[in-house]
Amino acid sequence: MTVSSKAEQALRDAMERLLSGKPNRTDGALTKNNLWREAGVSRATMNRATSALAEWDSRVDESPTTALDRQRREELSEVRGKLRNSRQECRKLQDQVDAAATVIAALLAENAAFRDQLAKRSAVVIPLDRAHAIRE
Structure with a gap:
C-alpha cells in the first residue's frame, strides 16, 4: 500500500521545518515521532512512506x-560530571x-567548666610564711 502524494508532501514539508529548526507542532527534536x-x-x-523515511x-x-x-549532549554529560564532583566535594567539606x-x-x-572551677575558687590569697618559702 502506498501513501498519497499529499501525505508524502506533508512529510517532506515537515522534514524541512524540523531540519531547519522551525517546527509548527512539535518541540523540534529530530525524531520520527515528531516527523509524523x-x-x-x-x-x-x-511508516508506509518508505522513500520519505529513507x-x-x-x-x-x-x-x-x-x-x-x-x-550539546557531550557538554551536558561533562557538566553533569563536574556537578557530581562538586557535590562530592561539598559533602566532604560539610563533613x-x-x-x-x-x-x-x-x-x-x-x-565553661574551667571558668566555673575558677569562679568557685577562693579569691583570697593566703601568703606563705617566708620561713617555709626559703629553703636552707
Whole structure:
C-alpha cells in the first residue's frame, strides 16, 4: 500500500521545518515521532512512506542540528560530571565543618567548666610564711 502524494508532501514539508529548526507542532527534536506529528499524518502513514523515511534517515544523520545536539549532549554529560564532583566535594567539606563544629562545642564546654572551677575558687590569697618559702 502506498501513501498519497499529499501525505508524502506533508512529510517532506515537515522534514524541512524540523531540519531547519522551525517546527509548527512539535518541540523540534529530530525524531520520527515528531516527523509524523509535524506532518499531521498518522504514524502508520509515515511508516508506509518508505522513500520519505529513507530521506529522513539520511538527512538526519548528516544534519548540522544532529551534530549540534550531539555536542550539546557531550557538554551536558561533562557538566553533569563536574556537578557530581562538586557535590562530592561539598559533602566532604560539610563533613569537615561538622567535625570542626563538634570539636568547637567540646572546647567551649571544657572552657565553661574551667571558668566555673575558677569562679568557685577562693579569691583570697593566703601568703606563705617566708620561713617555709626559703629553703636552707
